[in-house]
Amino acid sequence: MTDRTDRVVPETERRRRRPTKHGTVLSERAIVETALRLVGQHGAQAFTVRRLGIALGADPSAIYRYFHSTDDLLLAVADELIGLGLAGWQPTGHWRADLREVGLRIHASSLAHPQAAVLAAYRTTGRANEIRAIETMLGILREAGFPDPDAVALYHAFIDQALGFAVLDSAAVALPATAQRADNGVWDTAYRDLSPTTHPHITATADLLAADMRRSAYPLALDLLLDALAARLPS
Incomplete structure (x- = not known):
């Protein structure tokens, strides 16, 4: 450009x-x-x-x-999306609750703007909102008691998980409605028609699969990551 x-x-x-x-x-x-x-x-x-x-x-x-340039403008758009996710949020001082809220806000903001989310997830803007977000999350981890090397590494894992799910779920939301319905329908057709002789585990859980695969796994994945962070927190 x-x-x-x-x-x-x-x-x-x-x-x-x-x-x-x-x-x-x-x-x-x-x-x-x-x-x-x-x-x-x-x-x-x-x-x-x-x-x-x-x-x-x-x-x-x-x-x-x-x-x-046009790319400079698109970076500003990506930074705006970060700002929308953090708008109005205030830390409570409880590191786990604060990180969970930040993660869920990032995810929700991405789903509200799925096309922009795909852009924002893999760009580094270096702008005000991104800088504020990184400072906030590192502050949460350092003030919780994580040593600096751990704080940086855990921030990296946290934000990549959040953005990874943001892209995955946003891409699904951005699909045309007909494609979304077709994808969801596969769980009610192809997977329910399998034989319990050849696929006993899928047929035993077909109802659960059909329900669970229609929603994002991010809240569960986020809680699993936070459990792992808590286990690493120095006493």
């Missing part, structure tokens, strides 16, 4: 004084919020600055006064 570093100017100089033809006062915030909506509608791969300019009612070139 084209780098437009030379065109980015300070916030005080780039602020548009008049609304666009759609009534939007162009700002970094307005651009990111609109981009997040468009990514949700069309996916990151189909997202273009031209389409964003049309949605904002602005010349696409004006967007490069706020962002170096």
Whole structure:
């Protein structure tokens, strides 16, 4: 993607004084919020600055006064998603409850914006929301009593688990409705029709499989990870 570093100017100089033809006062915030909506509608791969300019009612070139490149803008969208997950959350001081709440918030925010979640999970933004999230989670672990090497390693395991499930579950949510119904229906057809002679374990648990495979395994996986963290906590 084209780098437009030379065109980015300070916030005080780039602020548009008049609304666009759609009534939007162009700002970094307005651009990111609109981009997040468009990514949700069309996916990151189909997202273009031209389409964003049309949605904002602005010349696409004006967007490069706020962002170096299209990729720079998509990183800002990914960072916005992180911020949405932590919005309004306050730590309680109980490390396990706090980590669990953060994990569930990350997962829920991703499912609310599944197309953007696939983008956010594998990018490192280096922006304010990501920095705040890392500082928060490392603080929870260090203040719980984990030595620094453990705190870093456990943070890594925690966030990769959260983002991994976020991508997996978001990809399923982003499927067309017909594909979702077809995938879910497999548990009621192919797996129920197996012979107990050849597949005794599947047939014995077919009802449980059909119910359980329709929901995310993340809450259980998160609790298992937190159990493992608690077992490693120095006394």
